[in-house]
Amino acid sequence: MPLLEIRNLHVCVEGREILHGLDLTVNAGKVHAIMGPNGSGKSTLSHVITGKPGYQITAGRILFKGEDLLAMGPDQRAAKGLFLAFQYPVEIPGVTTMNFLRTALNAQRKARGQSGYSTPHFLKKARTVAKQLNIPQSMLKRGVNVGFSGGEKKRNEILQMALFEPDLCILDEIDSGLDIDALRIVADGINAMRSPDRSIIMITHYQRLLNYVVPDVVHVMSRGRVVKSGDKQLALELEASGYAQFEDAA
Amino acid sequence: MVAARETVECVARTGVDQYRYGFETLIESDKAPKGLSEDTVRFISAKKSEPGWMLEWRLQAYRCWLTMTEPTWARVHYPNIDYQDIYYYAAPKPKKPLSSIDEIDPEILKTYEKLGIPLREVAILEGVEPAPGGEPSANRKIAIDAVFDSVSVATTFKAELKKAGVIFMPISEAIREYPDLVQKYLGTVVPISDNFFARLNSAVFSDGSFVYVPPGVRCPMELSTYFRINERNTGQFERTLIIADKGSHVSYLEGCTAPQRDENQLHAAVVELVALDDAEIKYSTVQNWYPGNSEGKGGIYNFVTKRGDCRGKHSKISWTQVETGSAITWKYPSCILRGDNSRGEFYSIAISNGFQQVDSGTKMFHLGKNTSSRVISKGIAAGKSRNTYRGLVSANRNAAGARNHTICDSLLIGDKCGAHTVPYVEAKNSSATFEHEATTSKISEDVLFYCIQRGMSQEEAVSLVVNGFIKEVLQKLPMEFAVEAQKLISISLEGSAG
Numbered sequence: 001m002p003l004l005e006i007r008n009l010h011v012c013v014e015g016r017e018i019l020h021g022l023d024l025t026v027n028a029g030k031v032h033a034i035m036g037p038n039g040s041g042k043s044t045l046s047h048v049i050t051g052k053p054g055y056q057i058t059a060g061r062i063l064f065k066g067e068d069l070l071a072m073g074p075d076q077r078a079a080k081g082l083f084l085a086f087q088y089p090v091e092i093p094g095v096t097t098m099n100f101l102r103t104a105l106n107a108q109r110k111a112r113g114q115s116g117y118s119t120p121h122f123l124k125k126a127r128t129v130a131k132q133l134n135i136p137q138s139m140l141k142r143g144v145n146v147g148f149s150g151g152e153k154k155r156n157e158i159l160q161m162a163l164f165e166p167d168l169c170i171l172d173e174i175d176s177g178l179d180i181d182a183l184r185i186v187a188d189g190i191n192a193m194r195s196p197d198r199s200i201i202m203i204t205h206y207q208r209l210l211n212y213v214v215p216d217v218v219h220v221m222s223r224g225r226v227v228k229s230g231d232k233q234l235a236l237e238l239e240a241s242g243y244a245q246f247e248d249a250a
Numbered sequence: 251m252v253a254a255r256e257t258v259e260c261v262a263r264t265g266v267d268q269y270r271y272g273f274e275t276l277i278e279s280d281k282a283p284k285g286l287s288e289d290t291v292r293f294i295s296a297k298k299s300e301p302g303w304m305l306e307w308r309l310q311a312y313r314c315w316l317t318m319t320e321p322t323w324a325r326v327h328y329p330n331i332d333y334q335d336i337y338y339y340a341a342p343k344p345k346k347p348l349s350s351i352d353e354i355d356p357e358i359l360k361t362y363e364k365l366g367i368p369l370r371e372v373a374i375l376e377g378v379e380p381a382p383g384g385e386p387s388a389n390r391k392i393a394i395d396a397v398f399d400s401v402s403v404a405t406t407f408k409a410e411l412k413k414a415g416v417i418f419m420p421i422s423e424a425i426r427e428y429p430d431l432v433q434k435y436l437g438t439v440v441p442i443s444d445n446f447f448a449r450l451n452s453a454v455f456s457d458g459s460f461v462y463v464p465p466g467v468r469c470p471m472e473l474s475t476y477f478r479i480n481e482r483n484t485g486q487f488e489r490t491l492i493i494a495d496k497g498s499h500v501s502y503l504e505g506c507t508a509p510q511r512d513e514n515q516l517h518a519a520v521v522e523l524v525a526l527d528d529a530e531i532k533y534s535t536v537q538n539w540y541p542g543n544s545e546g547k548g549g550i551y552n553f554v555t556k557r558g559d560c561r562g563k564h565s566k567i568s569w570t571q572v573e574t575g576s577a578i579t580w581k582y583p584s585c586i587l588r589g590d591n592s593r594g595e596f597y598s599i600a601i602s603n604g605f606q607q608v609d610s611g612t613k614m615f616h617l618g619k620n621t622s623s624r625v626i627s628k629g630i631a632a633g634k635s636r637n638t639y640r641g642l643v644s645a646n647r648n649a650a651g652a653r654n655h656t657i658c659d660s661l662l663i664g665d666k667c668g669a670h671t672v673p674y675v676e677a678k679n680s681s682a683t684f685e686h687e688a689t690t691s692k693i694s695e696d697v698l699f700y701c702i703q704r705g706m707s708q709e710e711a712v713s714l715v716v717n718g719f720i721k722e723v724l725q726k727l728p729m730e731f732a733v734e735a736q737k738l739i740s741i742s743l744e745g746s747a748g
Contacts (some may be wrong), residue, residue, distance in 0.1 A: 052699050078705035090700045094718025100704075103714055108705035143718065160704065 001066050003028045003168055003199045004049075009060035011041075011048050011224075018044045020224040021060070026168070029196040033210055033235060034203045036221035037243040042203045043087065045221070046172045050084045051077050064168065078104075079111035081167035085157035085174050092144040097156065100144045101126055101163060108164065129162045133189050151182035158189035169193065170201045175209040187212030207239040222246040285334040288312060291453050294339045298422045298456075301429060311442035311452030318446050324609040325638040325670060326578045328551060336516060338454045338487070414470050416500075417462040421489050424460035431462055435493050439522035439559045439586070447518040447553040447580075451487045455520065458488035463498040463529075472728060474503040490521040494529035496562065501532040503731055515540075517576075518553045527562030527589065532570070534727055536735050539575035541606050541742075549577025549606075556583035560592035560621075568595040569612065570726045572735040574742040577606060582640065584613035587621035587649075594623040597726040599735070601742050602635030602667070611641040611672075616652035616682065625656040628720045631667035632743055638670040645682035652682040660690040661719050663712065663743070713740045 004026040011019040019041050026032055036042055048055050049062060051074035062069040069077060092100065106116035117125070130140060135155055145153050154174055161169050171190070175183055190200065190213045202209065210218075210232060218234040219226045220243070227246050228234065283290065291312050295305040320331070411418050417428065425432050442452045459475045475490070494500050504521075517539065523531050533556075542549025552575075558567035569583040579602075585594025596612035614623035623643065631637035637660065645652040660669035671688050693715050701711035716739065717724070724732050 050703050052703075053695065074699065074702045075705050075707055078703055084703050086700060086703075088696075090694075090697045092697060092701075092715060092718055094721040095714055100701075100714070103710065104701070104704035104706055107707065107710055111705065164704070 002026060002063075003065060004201075005063040006049075007061050009045075009048070009062065010058045011044060012056045012058055013044070013054065017058070018055075018224055019048070022221075022225055024219065024226055026199045026201060028167075028199055029194075030216045031194065031200045031202065031213065032217045032219060033215040034201060034219045034221055034226075035205065035235060035238055035243075036246075038205075040221040041224040042221055043172055044224075046084055046170045046201075046203060049170060050074055050082060075107070076111065078164075078166075079108045083161050083164055083166035083169045085154075085161060085169065085171040087172040087176065089145050089153045089157055091146045091148075093146050095144050096141055097144050098123070098126060098140045101140075101160065104160070105164060126163060130159060132192065133159050133162065134185055135159055150177035151179065154178060154182065154186055155189070158186055161193060162189060167197065168199050168201070170203070172203045173205070174202065175204055175206060183209065184212065207235045210235050220246050284337055286312075286336070286338060286454065290338050294454055294456060297339065298425070300422075300425055303429075303433065304425055307437070307442065308453050311449050312454075314443050315446065315449035315453055318449060320446050324580050324640070325636060325672075326580060326607040326609050328578050328607075331516060331551070333450075339456050410470065415464040415467055416469050417460065418473055419460055421458045421460040421491060422456075424491075428460075428462070431493070432460070432491070435522070435524055436489075436491055437522075439524060439557045440520050440555050445555060448520050448555040451489060451518050451520040451555070455487040455489035458490045458519070459492075459502075460490075461492040461500060461502065463494045463500045465496040465498060467495075467498045469498070469500040472501050472503055474505065486515070486517045486519070488519045490519070491524075492522070492531060492533070493524045494526065494531045494565075496526045497528045498526075499530045501728065502534070503728065504533070504535045505538070505734075515549075516551050516553070519555070521554070521556040521583075523556075523558035523567055525558065525560050525562060525565035525567050525589075525592075528564045529562060530566040530568075531558065532568045533558070533583075534731055535569075535571040535573075536731055536738065537571065537573045537575055537579075538738055538742075540577075541575045541604060542577040544604060550575065551578045552576040552581060553578075554581040556581065557586065558584065558594070559586045560589050560594060560618075561586075562592070563589040563618075564591045565589050566593045566595070568597070568726075570595075570597040570723070571599070572723075572727070572731075572738065573598070573600040573608065573610060574738050575606075576608075579606070579608040579610050581610045582613055584615070584642075585623060586615045586617065587623060587652075588617045589621075590618040591620045592618055593621065595726075596623075596625045596627070597723045598627045599630070599720045599723050599739070600627070600637060600639075601630045601632070601739060602637045603633040603742055604635060605633070606635040608636065609638045609640055611639045613642040614644070614654055616643075616645040616649040616654070618649060620651040620653075621649060622653040623655075625654070625658070626722055627656075627658045628723050629658075629660040629669055630663065630716060630719065630743075631660065631669045632663040634666045636668045636670070638672060640672045640674075642674040642676070643684055643686075644674075644676040645679045645684070647678045649679050650681045652677075652679060652684075654682075654684045656684075656686045656688075657722075658686070658688040659719070660688075661716070662690070662692040663716075709740075709743075712743060716743060 002025045006022060006024040009019050009022040010017060022045065034042055048057065057070055064080060064082060102122050109116055126140060127137065130137065133155055139152065145156060148156065174186060178186060202213065215232055218230055218232060220228040220238065288309060291308050292305065295308055440448050442449060461473060463469050492502060523533060525531050539550035539552055540548065560567050567585050571583065573579055583596060587594050594614050600608050600610050602608045611627060612625055625641060627639050629637045629639055639658050641656065643654045643656065658671055660671065662669055669690055673686055675684050675686060677684055693712065697715060698711050701714060702708060724735060727735055
């Protein structure tokens, strides 16, 4: 059974169709890259999978671990092991990163029928993960993403991913706005998460990230569909010849 | 207020029918005849066995009130109040004179139990961290003066306070037992010729708390009053007077609830604070009056005058308030910074949901030299509510070196509520430094989705964001109150998102 299975997905925003019958299958333990030009529907796909309001699903289905994902609320999906690293992480003033992480993790655990982490236990866990990602302790005491640099915000997303240990991670342009050093730290964090039970979908414009996190499967999206799939060679071809060839295919 | 019932219009439903403190106690009460006249004033004064000077004072206030009309400048709308359709006095009928707490009507005690207020002497929260600057104590205690409708039914911890020389008792008793102190200070901060509602209060106030802290004494415990409106159609008019003599320190907590009713109830309190040289008063309020139901019916009209006078040099008065209840709130706790180097503070969280209307803020009058004030106001509007901050900061000609810093933030939840900020700043002294910062923001869909994608429910997400927004003010509350306030805030915002 695939971890994620999307069949014939049609999605509208304010009456306009953005995804026109998208198919995607992600097996456990695999890293997929989804590439494509601006406006091809990549971010819409990540929002629909995670349940962001404002999208109308007019046809198709999404199965996650064999269950109907579209019947679940976004918080239930998170508790089931679905994680989205946001392209633009939001700022939440007055709420320390530590408090945010603990509230979120314990909410997920509660939904799964597990007991919540005690504060000392949680602090220890968070500090260990932060250290691995080169995140200073002081950052955990600051308001969520408040005054963080672009690189810090992206590292904070990876920190959350590492802490929540989801089964499917969707990384929406995790490489945007990162300098080469920050990119390396983020990539190391992603690679450390690779495991036979966990799958990762990376949405990106650029081949650069894929040099650090080598994908098992590469998909090209254009005009609301997956128009071509292949291995990592496909990304290199794209880098050389651009997306124009697929505009027609769509 | 039958008029209120007729004119309140039914509008769309919102989710505010969750007032947890809506229950009614069945006890006989001793009411004054309905309506307001000199006879009503005389009735109340007689009920209280007051001395002649007190009655004269009340009558003077009543005559002042007659010459004035209700103010209309606040951004609140409500049906006309018929002042002749209100009972101005309701006391629970005692079977016999009470000599100890055990003789209080068990029904009344039960009511307080439901509210979670310990009326019997209890040391609360052992080993709690002392507030910054506070004295470390193994047993933090709170003395409670409970006002049930119009009469103070019990004052706890009396003996221990007496040992420290602190007077804490119902003001009706203080008028009889300490007439000199009361006469010296009553009406010196809020005179009988003050605003419409203050005049009304001066004429008909039935009870309230009186506190006097002698020179150099640090009050050994937090003092607390719980107000509760019970009787139908009764206005509650408490009068509180707190005097901190030279070099003394006192922290006072006020909590309020009222049972659920269809008709509106009037509440017009007056609080006067006097801080002499080097004295400090910290006054904290958690206000949870019944806000009305989901159709905007019923609820408390809260027209309150709270004013502190930093009369002495280096004195300090600090107001902290958490306002979650009432259908209408009209309230501006203020500081008169008369003494040189005195300091005023106002920290406020005002939350409105459903059809609540809040017009609240503060006034800082800088009169003395080198006086300073700080204002942090956090307004949160949800549902179809209206939330207005109205503030005044003024520096007199002699107030050289006056300083004020104001932060005024509003948070909107949903798209049917409104937040307004009306700051007035007047500096008549060129050396005054006034700073005003204001923001208005909305809990965006993106922020909510971010939290929910991480596994939180919608309500957990709203509560997290709101708690972040009000954190600065919450930290100013005494520990026990902060916990209660946080619970109240999440209750009052239930069902506000989505």
